[in-house]
Amino acid sequence: MRKTLGLAALAAVLACGGANAQQVNVKIGVLSDMSSLYADIGGPGSVAAAKMAIADFTKDHPNVKVEMISGDHQNKPDIGSQIANQWYDVDKVDMIIDVPNSGVALAVSNVTNNKNKVFIVSGAAASDLTGAKCNANTVHWTYDTWMLANGTGTAMVKTGGDSWFFLTSDYAFGHALERDTAAAVEKAGGKVLGKVRHPLNTNDFSSFLLQAQSSKAKVVGLANAGGDTINSIKQAAEFGIVKGGQKLAGLLVFASDVNALGLNTAQGLTLTETWYWDANDTNRAWTKRWHEAGAGSTKFPTMIHAGVYAGILHYLKARVELGGNPEGKAVVAKMKAMPTDDPLFGKGTIDATGRKRHDAYLFEVKSPAESKHPGDFYNLKATIPAKDAFRDPKDSGCPLVNS
Amino acid sequence: MFEIFGIPSQALFGQLLIGLINGSFYALLSLGLAVIFGMLNIINFSHGAQYMMGAFAAYLILQYSGLGYWPALIIAPILVGATGIIVERLFLQWLYKLDHLYGLLLTFGLALIFEGVARNYFGSAGLPYTVPESLQGGRNLGFMFLPNYRAWVIVASLTVCIATWFVIERTRLGAYLRAATENPTLVRAFGINVPRMITLTYGFGVALAAFAGVMAAPIYNVSPQMGSELIIVVFAVVVIGGMGSILGAIITGFGLGVIEGLTKVFFPEASNTVVFVIMAIVLLVRPAGLFGRRG
Numbered sequence: 001m002r003k004t005l006g007l008a009a010l011a012a013v014l015a016c017g018g019a020n021a022q023q024v025n026v027k028i029g030v031l032s033d034m035s036s037l038y039a040d041i042g043g044p045g046s047v048a049a050a051k052m053a054i055a056d057f058t059k060d061h062p063n064v065k066v067e068m069i070s071g072d073h074q075n076k077p078d079i080g081s082q083i084a085n086q087w088y089d090v091d092k093v094d095m096i097i098d099v100p101n102s103g104v105a106l107a108v109s110n111v112t113n114n115k116n117k118v119f120i121v122s123g124a125a126a127s128d129l130t131g132a133k134c135n136a137n138t139v140h141w142t143y144d145t146w147m148l149a150n151g152t153g154t155a156m157v158k159t160g161g162d163s164w165f166f167l168t169s170d171y172a173f174g175h176a177l178e179r180d181t182a183a184a185v186e187k188a189g190g191k192v193l194g195k196v197r198h199p200l201n202t203n204d205f206s207s208f209l210l211q212a213q214s215s216k217a218k219v220v221g222l223a224n225a226g227g228d229t230i231n232s233i234k235q236a237a238e239f240g241i242v243k244g245g246q247k248l249a250g251l252l253v254f255a256s257d258v259n260a261l262g263l264n265t266a267q268g269l270t271l272t273e274t275w276y277w278d279a280n281d282t283n284r285a286w287t288k289r290w291h292e293a294g295a296g297s298t299k300f301p302t303m304i305h306a307g308v309y310a311g312i313l314h315y316l317k318a319r320v321e322l323g324g325n326p327e328g329k330a331v332v333a334k335m336k337a338m339p340t341d342d343p344l345f346g347k348g349t350i351d352a353t354g355r356k357r358h359d360a361y362l363f364e365v366k367s368p369a370e371s372k373h374p375g376d377f378y379n380l381k382a383t384i385p386a387k388d389a390f391r392d393p394k395d396s397g398c399p400l401v402n403s
Numbered sequence: 404m405f406e407i408f409g410i411p412s413q414a415l416f417g418q419l420l421i422g423l424i425n426g427s428f429y430a431l432l433s434l435g436l437a438v439i440f441g442m443l444n445i446i447n448f449s450h451g452a453q454y455m456m457g458a459f460a461a462y463l464i465l466q467y468s469g470l471g472y473w474p475a476l477i478i479a480p481i482l483v484g485a486t487g488i489i490v491e492r493l494f495l496q497w498l499y500k501l502d503h504l505y506g507l508l509l510t511f512g513l514a515l516i517f518e519g520v521a522r523n524y525f526g527s528a529g530l531p532y533t534v535p536e537s538l539q540g541g542r543n544l545g546f547m548f549l550p551n552y553r554a555w556v557i558v559a560s561l562t563v564c565i566a567t568w569f570v571i572e573r574t575r576l577g578a579y580l581r582a583a584t585e586n587p588t589l590v591r592a593f594g595i596n597v598p599r600m601i602t603l604t605y606g607f608g609v610a611l612a613a614f615a616g617v618m619a620a621p622i623y624n625v626s627p628q629m630g631s632e633l634i635i636v637v638f639a640v641v642v643i644g645g646m647g648s649i650l651g652a653i654i655t656g657f658g659l660g661v662i663e664g665l666t667k668v669f670f671p672e673a674s675n676t677v678v679f680v681i682m683a684i685v686l687l688v689r690p691a692g693l694f695g696r697r698g
Contacts, residue, residue: 035519036628040528170672198667199675201632203623206421207667207674210547214414230529230624238534238550238622240541260624262531299526 022323027067028054028312029093031083031108032123033100034072037201037227040256041302042100042123046070048293049305050097052286053312061320069093073104075200080104084111094118094325095315098308102126102173109138117328120315122307125225125252126176127391130353134398137328139335141356142307143274145173146391148251149180151272151360151384154188156219161247162190165217167208167232169224170197177223177251193217202228205235213239218246225252230260237265254302258365258377266377267367274360274389275303275344276378282343300375310342311356348386353398360389417547418668419661424553426660427560428615430653432637433644434564435611437652438571440641442584442604445495445506451634452517453609456483457616458625459521462530472535472621479617480610487609491602499601514631521627529626538621556618563614564653571649580604639682645695655693 030050032042047070054066069091073080080099087093088111096112099105100123112119113135120139121129127146129138164185168174174197182192193215196208209232212220220241222232229250236248250257253271277287277300290305291297318334319326332354340348340356348358363378371377393401432454439447460479464470470478490513498505534552541550571577583590583597591597616630623629640659644651659678666677685693 035522035527037527037626039522040526043527197672199672202675203629203632204425206424206553207418207664208671210414210417210421211668213548214411214417227527227529227624227626227628230626234624235622238541238552240548240550244548256526256528260529260531260626262533264533265531296526299528 022063024061024064024319024323025067025325026064026095026316026319027069027091027093028315029084029087029091029096030068030070030098030308031073031080031087031096031104032070032098033075034070036075038075038100038123038225040260040299041226041254042098042304042308045290045295045299045301045305046098046122046308048290048295049301049309050312052289052293053309053316057313057316061316064316064320066316073099073101075101075104077103077107081107081111084108085115088112088115088117094328095120095331097121097311097315098123098304100124100304102129102176103171105129106133106172109133109135112137112328115328118315118331120311122311123304125173127180127396128172128176130355130396130398131391132397132399134353134396134400136354136400137332139311139332139350139354139356141311142303143272143360144355144390145177145180147274147360147389148177148272149184150391151362151389152249152251152270153181153184153221155272155362155382156247156249156270157185157188157190161219161249162188163217164190164192164219164221164249165212165215166192166195166221166223167205167212168195168197169228170199173225174200174223178221181221181223181251198224198228200228203231205232206239208232209236209239209241213241213244213246219249220246221249221251223251225254226257229253230257233261233269234265242268254304255300255375255377256302259300259375263366263368263371263377266365269365270362270381271365272360272362272384273303273378274358275306276361276363276380277301278376278378279361279380286344300377306344310340310344313342314338314340351393352401353393353396354400355390355393355396357386357390359386360384413546415668418664420547420549421553422661422664422667423657424557424660425664426657427557428619428633428656429637429640429660430564430656431560431615431618432612432633433640433652433656434567434649435608435615436637436641437644437647437649438567438611439605439608441647441649442580443495443601444499444503444584445605446503446510447605447608448507448511448634449490449514449517450510450609450612450637451630451632452514453483453487453612453630454616454619454633455521455627455630456486456517457613458532458620458623458629459525459530459616460613461617461620462532462625465532472538472617476614476617480613483613483616484606484610488602488606490609491605495605496598496602514634518627518631525627527626527628529624532620532625534621552621559618560615563611567611568649568653636678639678643678643682643685643692645692648692648694651692651694 071083095118097120102124105124122142125145127144129140168178258266336350345358362382461475464475538552587597644655667674
């Protein structure tokens with residue numbers, strides 16, 4: 001019944017005729033962690049990226065008027081849901097973007113589905129967003145736990161790290177990352193010796209690192225992010241984890257984390273990202289504009305900020321193609337039908353589960369001697385093409401895919 | 404090598420030692436809080452922010468003057484203590500006669516301001532600060548690898564805690580302080596400058612927080628929210644130990660560090676909440692806290 005209504009609505013919208021010179025009004029909400037541990041990987045930097053995307057798009061499309069608001073979900077799913085509900089119902093927001101923190105993202109994805117709006121996830125990681133919990137209103141940009149597991153996990157097993165011990169953040173994201181990495185490790189021939197789950201926002205990891213040391217695993221996998229990862233890596237250096245012969249796998253590390261650690265502590269760390277500010281001239285020029293758009297010149301943009309920029313561009317393209325004010329499912333269907341092409345991620349596609357597919361890159365953190373200017377953090381080790389970097393939709397468990 | 408509840412004894416002793424080390428941070432911070440509450444009757448909610456300011460002061464001292472960890476251990480608490488004195492003179496002195504709640508509200512607001520300003524200038528990811536050369540590395544004790552820095556943390560906090568307790572409970576200056584809290588008018592009548600003593604006491608409590616912050620900078624991430632995560636647990640420690648008791652704060656700090664350490668081994672997901680469970684139980688059984696003197 002819903003599907004028929006949806007299709008009828010879609011037909012009606014498409015039958016409205018060409019959208020070229022029609023006025024298109026859009027309202028976008030940037031929902032992020034503005035004040036806590038994820039504020040540097042998303043936060044005000046995402047708002048700056050959103051402003052840039054809107055300015056760039058409306059320059060070439062004067063018939064499009066875009067309003068933007070932003071909000072702080074404080075890493076709490078109930079606050080995130082409440083803001084999403086209010087934005088959709090009261091503030092007439094059409095699309096929410098960013099949302100680092102997988103717990104909040106899953107909640108907002110649900111709300112978006114109920115209200116039939118659009119949700120573009122740039123910040124969160126849990127692969128369940130395009131897996132068992134997928135829906136027709138959500139697009140997952142930038143990265144996910146499956147890609148991280150497959151990139152860093154497989155690469156480390158291939159270089160000899162075949163026994164793992166996990167330090168996992170005890171919420172949706174940590175569990176998803178641990179599950180996906182364990183699967184990737186076992187598929188590549190390694191085994192998981194144990195795991196310990198720590199609360200989100202833990203200061204002191206000495207107890208957990210001690211357990212990792214006594215497990216004698218060759219690799220200590222850090223299935224956490226933000227401040228937790230920084231603390232784990234800092235204290236791992238203190239406890240001589242790497243000197244003692246074990247390797248450290250930062251399963252989710254951003255440029256801002258490397259900045260906070262300093263290259264002395266972070267050097268040699270292997271990580272996977274899908275965008276790096278210093279990779280080419282286009283990215284560097286974009287970064288300069290990002291600094292001027294209000295992000296402050298001492299920080300460096302992360303792939304999440306790039307995802308916010310690219311996601312908004314693609315959404316606006318779809319809105320212009322459709323014209324008028326279509327419902328969420330129609331816009332997402334259009335986004336999946338159109339191949340993507342933006343200055344930051346290049347050419348890519350969005351598959352049936354809502355997963356945006358683009359190349360992923362395996363990086364290694366430079367040593368202080370190799371770094372020539374501030375922000376010069378990574379050596380590129382390998383490029384993983386889009387079709388291998390992300391999970392096959394057939395294996396996703398997503399109800400939208402008839403497999 | 405024998406096993407206790409499925410954990411090898413070696414691992415357990417290692418965890419106990421780690422718990423003691425964490426407890427020393429709790430003890431240092433709750434000592435400052437207990438001193439301020441015991442002497443001034445102010446619930447200093449900005450203690451966490453002042454701990455953070457100590458760590459940031461250490462980072463800034465390194466950036467702008469090149470002075471490393473050891474000078475920062477002395478300079479940072481003095482600098483942050485000075486800001487504490489300014490806060491006391493400008494704001495707190497008007498609140499002593501009022502309900503505790505006003506002091507709590509004011510210091511909580513100040514904490515939010517300090518954190519917000521720090522986040523505005525430095526971002527939330529954190530700043531790099533490394534362990535000083537002389538304390539790097541560690542030794543293998545057989546049952547665990549103990550970093551030298553952690554050993555230093557225990558020694559330093561025990562020293563500071565015992566010294567503070569001794570000054571307050573066993574010296575004449577401490578006696579004046581305790582007398583001034585009970586009956587300021589009478590003590591003033593004896594010619595002792597009570598307001599100045601109170602100001603300096605607040606400054607000292609804040610300096611203790613900043614000292615803990617400098618000690619934390621090499622091992623914990625120096626970020627604007629580093630204090631807010633810790634302060635709630637420290638408050639629970641002070642409540643369990645008894646709000647006015649110095650000795651209670653120290654003993655409870657170390658004790659709860661050990662209990663939290665054991666929880667991390669047997670039930671790590673609950674390690675954040677075990678302190679509050681204990682606080683609830685203690686408040687039901689002994690509302691004044693384990694060593695408390697006043698209700």
